[in-house]
Structures are given as C-alpha cells and as structure tokens.
Amino acid sequence: xxxxxxxxxxxxxxxxxxxxxxxxxxxxxxxxxxxxxxxxxxxxxxxxxxxxxxxxxxxxxxxxxxxxxxxxxxxxxxxxxxxxxxxxxxxxxxx
Amino acid sequence: xxxxxxxxxxxxxxxxxxxxxxxxxxxxxxxxxxxxxxxxxxxxxxxxxxxxxxxxxxxxxxxxxxxxxxxxxxxxxxxxxxxxxxxxxxxxxxxxxxxxxxxxxxxxxxxxxxxxxxxxxxxxxxxxxxxxxxxxxxxxxxxxxxxxxxxxxxxxxxxxxxxxxxxxxxxxxxxxxxxxxxxxxxxxxxxxxxxxxxxxxxxxxxxxxxxxxxxxxxxxxxxxxxxxxxxxxxxxxxxxxxxxxxxxxxxxxxxxxxxxxxxxxxxxxxxxxxxxxxxxxxxxxxxxxxxxxxxxxxxxxxxxxxxxxxxxxxxxxxxxxxxxxxxxxxxxxxxxxxxxxxxxxxxxxxxxxxxxxxxxxxxxxxxxxxxxxxxxxxxxxxxxxxxxxxxxxxxxxxxxxxxxxxxxxxxxxxxxxxxxxxxxxxxxxxxxxxxxxxxxxxxxxxxxxxxxxxxxxxxxxxxxxxxxxxxxxxxxxxxxxxxxxxxxxxxxxxxxxxxxxxxxxxxxxxxxxxxxxxxxxxxxxxxxxxxxxxxxxxxxxxxxxxxxxxxxxxxxxxxxxxxxxxxxxxxxxxxxxxxxxxxxxxxxxxxxxxxxxxxxxxxxxxxxxxxxxxxxxxxxxxxxxxxxxxxxxxxxxxxxxxxxxxxxxxxxxxxxxxxxxxxxxxx
Numbered sequence: 001x002x003x004x005x006x007x008x009x010x011x012x013x014x015x016x017x018x019x020x021x022x023x024x025x026x027x028x029x030x031x032x033x034x035x036x037x038x039x040x041x042x043x044x045x046x047x048x049x050x051x052x053x054x055x056x057x058x059x060x061x062x063x064x065x066x067x068x069x070x071x072x073x074x075x076x077x078x079x080x081x082x083x084x085x086x087x088x089x090x091x092x093x094x095x
Numbered sequence: 096x097x098x099x100x101x102x103x104x105x106x107x108x109x110x111x112x113x114x115x116x117x118x119x120x121x122x123x124x125x126x127x128x129x130x131x132x133x134x135x136x137x138x139x140x141x142x143x144x145x146x147x148x149x150x151x152x153x154x155x156x157x158x159x160x161x162x163x164x165x166x167x168x169x170x171x172x173x174x175x176x177x178x179x180x181x182x183x184x185x186x187x188x189x190x191x192x193x194x195x196x197x198x199x200x201x202x203x204x205x206x207x208x209x210x211x212x213x214x215x216x217x218x219x220x221x222x223x224x225x226x227x228x229x230x231x232x233x234x235x236x237x238x239x240x241x242x243x244x245x246x247x248x249x250x251x252x253x254x255x256x257x258x259x260x261x262x263x264x265x266x267x268x269x270x271x272x273x274x275x276x277x278x279x280x281x282x283x284x285x286x287x288x289x290x291x292x293x294x295x296x297x298x299x300x301x302x303x304x305x306x307x308x309x310x311x312x313x314x315x316x317x318x319x320x321x322x323x324x325x326x327x328x329x330x331x332x333x334x335x336x337x338x339x340x341x342x343x344x345x346x347x348x349x350x351x352x353x354x355x356x357x358x359x360x361x362x363x364x365x366x367x368x369x370x371x372x373x374x375x376x377x378x379x380x381x382x383x384x385x386x387x388x389x390x391x392x393x394x395x396x397x398x399x400x401x402x403x404x405x406x407x408x409x410x411x412x413x414x415x416x417x418x419x420x421x422x423x424x425x426x427x428x429x430x431x432x433x434x435x436x437x438x439x440x441x442x443x444x445x446x447x448x449x450x451x452x453x454x455x456x457x458x459x460x461x462x463x464x465x466x467x468x469x470x471x472x473x474x475x476x477x478x479x480x481x482x483x484x485x486x487x488x489x490x491x492x493x494x495x496x497x498x499x500x501x502x503x504x505x506x507x508x509x510x511x512x513x514x515x516x517x518x519x520x521x522x523x524x525x526x527x528x529x530x531x532x533x534x535x536x537x538x539x540x541x542x543x544x545x546x547x548x549x550x551x552x553x554x555x556x557x558x559x560x561x562x563x564x565x566x567x568x569x570x571x572x573x574x575x576x577x578x579x580x581x582x583x584x585x586x587x588x589x590x591x592x593x594x595x596x597x598x599x600x601x602x603x604x605x606x607x608x609x610x611x612x613x614x615x616x617x618x619x620x621x622x623x624x625x626x627x628x629x630x631x632x633x634x635x636x637x638x639x640x641x642x643x644x645x646x647x648x649x650x651x652x653x654x655x656x657x658x659x660x661x662x663x664x665x666x667x668x669x670x671x672x673x674x675x676x677x678x679x680x681x682x683x684x685x686x687x688x689x690x691x692x693x694x695x696x697x698x699x700x701x702x703x704x705x706x707x708x709x710x711x712x713x714x715x716x717x718x719x720x721x722x723x724x725x726x727x728x729x730x731x732x733x734x735x736x737x738x739x740x741x742x743x744x745x746x747x748x749x750x751x752x753x754x755x756x757x758x759x760x761x762x
Contacts, residue, residue: 034339039162040574041335042307045342046158047576048192052343059371062380063472066481066575068371072191072346075367075579077468079475082574 015091020055021083025067027057029088036085048072049086100259101149103172105200106184107193108155109461109580111212113137114589115184115242116152119252124150126600129168133726135502137596143252146259151178157192157578159199160304161311163505173203174296179259180206182251184242187217187224188581190357191349197233198269198345204297206258209237210251215244222360229356243586269348271303271341278332279303285324292319305329307338367581371465380469387462388488395449395492396523402445410438427621431628436613439665440716443493446523448598450489450496455593457485459585463503464577471575477557478564480504480572483513487556490520491549494717495605498724499597506573512563514724515734516556518713519741521549524666528708531670535687536701544702548709555710555741605719612715616664629675635660636676649707649746650700652693659707665714699753703746710742 015030023029031053034044048071049055056070066079106112117124120139129136137152153172154165161167173181183200185193200207209229217224230237236254240247270276282302286293292301292315304312305325316325353360374383417430457463463485471481482504489497494517501517504510521529529548533541564570619635626632631640631653639657646656654676661672671681677693679685690696712735713721722731 037335038308039160039310040576042160042309042338042342043158043162043574043576045339046160046162046195047578048195048346050343050346051339053346058368059375060377061375061468061472062377065472065475066468066577068375068468068579074189074192075581077464077575077577077579079471079575082576 015089017089019084020086020088021080023057025057025059029055029090032087032089098146100179102180103151103153103178104182105153110184110186111242112184118242118245120150146256161309180255182208184210184212187211187214194349202300207235208254209235210240212240214239215241223358232352271344281328285321289319289321308334384469391453398449399445406442432614432617440609446493447496450492451597452594454500455590456585461580461582464579477560480509490517494522495720498720508568509572512560516559519552519556521552527667528669532701532705536698604723608719609715649703650750652695703749707742707746711739
C-alpha cells in the first residue's frame with residue numbers, strides 16, 4: 001500500500017472532498033487529510049482528527065462560529081478558520 | 096519497614112482527576128507552583144499499609160507533545176521527576192480519546208496503572224467494560240474508580256504499590272508499522288551515539304518525538320553529538336506524513352482493542368446533547384449566558400452582605416478595643432493600619448469566595464466550556480479567546496477572583512492580556528465613589544453617569560486589548576480546539592474545595608503584599624508623630640500636596656489628590672479619606688456639604704475624578720493577584736503605570752475638553 005492510499009484510506013472516492021468548515025450542521029463527514037502545519041497539526045491529530053476518522057457536525061455557536069463536532073466519541077469545538085485546515089469527504093459516510 | 100514511593104496522576108482534562116486526587120490524599124495536600132511557571136502544582140501524601148505514597152497531580156493533558164506548557168510540565172515530570180508509578184486517570188465514558196494518551200505514556204518507560212474513573216457513569220448509560228481484558232490487552236493494570244464517591248481507592252493503591260516494585264517490565268509501546276518502524280530504528284541507532292541523552296530519555300520515545308517534529312525534542316538534539324546523524328535521517332523524509340501515520344496508528348490500535356474491552360459501548364452523550372441544543376442554541380445561547388451571570392451576581396451580593404456586615408462589626412469592635420491601647424502610635428498602627436487598612440481589603444473576602452465558588456460550579460458542571468463557545472466569536476473580534484469573557488464579567492464584582500479565573504486560559508499571551516485589561520472593569524468597590532459624586536454633581540441623571548462609567552471601563556479594556564495585540568503581545572488568539580465535556584452535576588464537596596484551594600492560596604500569597612501595602616499607607620498617614628491620621632499635615636498629605644500641581648490640569652485639589660493615594664488600599668477608601676481631609680470625619684451628610692461647597696469642584700471636575708478613580712492603578716488586592724498570577728513584578732508594575740497613564744489621559748481630556756466647551760473656567 002503506498003502512502004497516498006494509506007492517508008486516504010476509508011474515504012470514499014465518490015464523495016466530494018471539501019474542508020471541514022464547509023460542512024453544514026447537522027451533518028457527517030470523514031477526514032481525508034490534515035493539511036495544517038506545526039504543533040497545531042500535532043494537536044489536531046492527537047484530538048482524533050486523523051485520516052479516516054468520522055466526524056459529526058453538531059451545531060454552530062449562536063454567532064455562527066465556532067462549531068461543535070463529535071469525533072472519536074467526544075465533543076470538541078473548532079473555529080471555522082481552524083476547521084478549514086482539515087480536508088474531509090462527505091460521501092460514503094454512514095447516515 | 097516502611098517504603099516510600101512517588102506517584103504521578105496523569106490524564107486528560109475533565110476526567111475527574113482532581114476529585115480522584117482529593118479522594119486519595121484527603122486533607123494531606125498542598126498547593127504550589129511548578130518551578131519557573133505560574134501553573135499550579137498540587138501534591139499530597141497518603142499512607143497505604145506500610146507504604147508512604149507521595150502523590151503529584153500533573154496538569155491535565157490530551158497528549159504528551161510540546162503543544163502547551165501543561166504538556167511539557169507533565170512529560171518533564173515523568174522523565175525528570177522519576178515517579179515510581181504513573182497513574183493515568185481515564186474517563187470511562189470516553190475511552191477512545193483517553194487511550195490516546197495511554198499510548199504515549201507507555202512509551203515513557205515508567206510503570207503505568209490505569210484508574211478507570213467515572214466508571215459509574217459509563218455503567219449507568221449501559222456500557223459494559225471488561226477490566227480484566229482491558230488489563231490484558233493493554234498490559235497495564237486497570238482499576239475501577241469513582242473519585243466523587245471515593246470508590247476503588249484501596250484497590251488503586253494496591254495496584255500502585257505492586258507496580259512500584261517492578262521495573263517497566265513489558266515493552267508495551269505500540270508498533271507503528273512497516274514504513275515508520277525502520278526510521279524509528281535508524282533514529283534510535285543514531286541517538287545511541289549520545290549515551291548521556293539516551294540514559295536520560297527513553298530512546299524510542301525521543302525518536303518518536305523527533306519524527307513528530309516536536310520542538311522541545313529538537314532543542315535537546317541541537318546540543319547533542321548525535322545531531323548530524325539525526326538531521327541526516329530527518330532531512331530525507333517527510334516528517335509531517337509520518338506524524339499522521341503514527342497518530343493514525345495509535346487510534347488504529349485503540350480501535351482494535353476497544354471492541355474486545357467494551358462489549359456494549361453506548362458512546363452517546365444524549366443528555367448533554369439535549370442540554371446543549373438549548374444552552375448553545377442560536378437564539379437562547381447568549382440570553383441564557385447573560386441570565387446565568389446576572390444570577391451569579393445577585394447570589395454573590397445577597398449571600399455576601401450578612402458576612403460583610405459581620406466582618407464590619409468585628410472590625411468596629413476591634414477598632415474600639417485598639418483605641419484604648421497605649422502608647423498612642425501603637426493604637427493607630429493597630430487601629431488605622433492593621434484593622435482599618437487590612438480590614439478594608441478583608442471586607443471583600445465574602446465576595447471573592449462566593450464568586451470563586453460559583454466559578455467552580457460553572458467549571459465543574461461543564462458550563463464554562465459552553466460560555467466560551469457561545470462568546471468566542473465576539474471576543475475573537477477584539478483579539479481575545481472566548482474564555483476571556485468570564486473573567487471580564489466577574490471583574491464587575493471584584494477583579495481579584497476575575498484575575499484568578501484567567502487560569503482556564505491556556506495560551507500565555509491570551510491570558511496575560513486578559514489579566515492586564517481586567518482592572519479597567521469597574522468592580523464593586525468603585526461604585527460607592529461613583530454613587531457619591533454622581534449623586535452630588537449630576538443630581539438630574541446620576542444613573543446615566545454611572546452607567547456611562549461602566550461602559551467607559553469596558554471600552555478602555557477593549558481598546559487596551561487591541562493596543563496590546565498591536566504592540567507588546569502581537570498575534571492572534573491561540574487556536575480554539577476546545578473539548579465540550581459532558582455536563583455533570585458538580586458535587587458540593589468538590590466545588591467547595593476548589594473554592595477553598597484558590598481562595599486560601601490567594602490569602603497566603605497575597606496576604607503579605609496587602610499587609611505591607613496597608614502598613615506603608617498607614618505609616619505615611621500617621622507620621623510625623625502627633626498628626627491627625629490621614630490629614631494634610633501627615634506625610635501622605637504632604638505628598639498629595641506636593642504632587643498636586645501634576646493634577647492641577649485635571650482640576651483636582653490637594654484633598655482629592657491625597658484621597659487617591661489612599662484609594663490604593665481599596666478604592667472605596669477614597670470617600671473615607673475625603674471625609675478626614677475635609678475635616679468632617681465619617682459624617683456622610685457633612686462630606687456632601689463640604690464637597691458641594693468646595694469652589695474647586697464642579698461637575699466637570701467631578702466627572703474627571705470619577706473617571707480617574709475608575710481607571711487608575713489597581714487596588715493592593717488586585718495588584719497582589721496580578722503579581723501572583725503573572726509571576727512577574729515587571730508585568731505588575733506595567734499594569735500600575737499603564738492604568739495610571741490611561742486614567743490621567745482620560746481625566747485630562749474630560750477636564751480640558753470641558754473647559755473648552757464651557758469657556759475657560761472649569762464649572
């Protein structure tokens with residue numbers, strides 16, 4: 001298995017690839033890649049935003065930002081400008 | 096023969112670690128700071144059979160990278176502090192993310208024990224967790240605990256004592272797969288060129304950190320003789336990609352273990368989700384937050400007032416006793432300096448403690464995260480994170496607990512800015528000054544003037560935040576990335592302890608500064624020998640008169656200038672001081688008459704004076720808490736100078752602007 005396949009495993013090639021901030025709430029998607037950089041990327045990975053992870057978009061804050069997500073069985077919120085650094089696929093996710 | 100061991104409590108935030116720590120150590124604990132930083136360190140001790148166990152509570156962390164100060168503290172303690180056993184407190188209701196930290200802890204080469212905490216909550220929702228299998232697959236002893244009820248502590252300590260005898264007998268770190276492992280092996284090989292390094296840090300752990308691009312690990316390599324070999328390995332690969340592979344692999348391992356361990360895992364947080372649907376909803380989110388804050392203030396002042404009356408009564412009684420003391424100077428030292436000066440700070444303790452208690456409840460229940468979530472967008476626009484909002488609100492009650500509440504802000508410069516702007520938020524002690532002056536000089540609409548002063552405080556706080564972001568502390572607020580922990584019913588015990596920890600630590604650390612400050616002011620007010628306390632003939636009076644020309648452009652006479660010096664003890668003292676200086680004592684009616692009759696005082700000057708009192712240097716108690724929370728006299732001095740400069744500027748604009756508008760003379 002080459003690296004590219006590995007990073008994109010379990011994402012459905014038929015789904016639209018976009019960034020996490022573009023997925024409306026409520027909705028579901030799956031992480032394709034984490035193009036963030038540096039320590040912030042390490043943190044995102046540690047918090048469960050790893051390629052292949054399923055994400056549930058729960059709700060936006062009253063002023064539209066940040067947004068609350070469920071990942072790896074717990075809830076976390078991210079600002080949109082941070083969610084933009086996560087590539088997701090909206091296809092092939094369990095309803 | 097008794098044995099002595101040290102254990103460290105590690106774990107994610109919001110897993111009930113502090114509660115478990117308290118359940119283990121009981122009253123035998125003390126709070127301090129980690130060396131060199133302002134992060135709180137708690138340690139305690141317990142005797143279990145014939146073993147003395149020293150327990151160190153590490154900061155809550157999600158991983159052991161170098162992302163935050165907390166993470167560096169936790170991992171440095173595990174490596175350098177050489178605890179005999181590390182206990183990871185795991186939230187049984189959120190195993191997947193919690194076990195991520197386990198995969199990192201197991202690489203550090205210390206004996207590990209897992210406390211499966213909040214197990215009752217997992218069971219309540221129907222999860223079935225097989226402890227034996229979990230122990231077997233992870234190769235780590237797992238003990239069921241419920242910290243809030245003190246369950247499982249004996250079993251946990253048994254396991255700890257058992258493990259402490261063993262060296263890390265099993266290599267229970269995980270394998271990272273065919274692509275990563277050869278690189279790790281190469282790195283370990285290279286690291287072995289520097290035995291000093293590998294004897295201090297587990298080589299595999301260091302290799303993994305380097306692959307993850309960990310800045311702290313890179314710093315260690317920079318001065319190592321293995322540097323060149325390491326650099327040549329790292330330059331040949333795309334580290335970012337390896338990092339993702341490793342994180343992914345850790346979660347893969349967890350995903351493989353979990354179904355075996357947790358046979359029925361519900362994994363839903365239905366109740367929390369339902370509450371959040373209301374509490375963070377589009378239309379109700381902000382109103383609910385504001386109502387909660389309003390309720391907190393109502394409660395604070397209702398509950399605090401009888402306590403304040405009690406303190407006042409005791410103070411008056413003691414002052415009466417002190418008045419009889421001979422010689423006279425001792426009587427005023429005790430009466431005016433100690434009882435009067437320290438007492439005027441003491442009177443705010445009920446407010447401080449109640450606000451701290453309510454903050455603890457908000458934090459322990461999980462609501463604090465929602466408040467930050469709801470307010471983040473608004474705060475972000477002024478260059479601060481959502482978590483800065485609560486301290487600003489609490490500042491309207493008292494700046495002391497407000498500044499202590501900035502502890503929940505992770506990022507250092509976010510936190511520093513929040514601390515520095517807090518004194519501009521008008522606290523309860525300033526209100527009596529505003530009520531007096533606005534009532535006298537703006538009898539038509541005193542409420543509007545007071546409201547305007549509060550707004551001015553907020554505006555100056557926001558403008559200062561923007562100014563700091565543009566100059567001395569540039570940048571953007573740290574990334575948000577905030578866990579929304581499930582709502583929990585806080586136990587009274589935990590919240591009371593939380594309050595007591597912070598409140599008593601404040602008294603211990605700030606008490607000395609407050610005492611010295613109060614005594615300095617007393618010495619200035621009571622000497623030279625024989626003067627009336629705080630009168631024009633005292634040193635304080637002389638200083639006030641000497642610097643008065645500086646305040647002349649603001650229209651302040653020497654009485655006002657002197658009273659501002661006394662306002663440093665606590666801002667409401669300004670009134671009592673004016674009473675002394677106008678020679679009317681504590682008679683409020685006489686003071687009002689004297690102020691109105693003073694030709695130097697008109698409405699413009701009164702307004703300038705109120706604005707000055709609003710903005711100028713923080714009171715002693717606030718200064719002490721700024722010193723304690725920033726850990727720096729430099730920032731404390733900055734806060735004093737900056738506040739006073741802003742106050743002068745604002746009062747100057749009002750006084751001169753008023754003079755221009757109303758023609759030459761200040762009315």
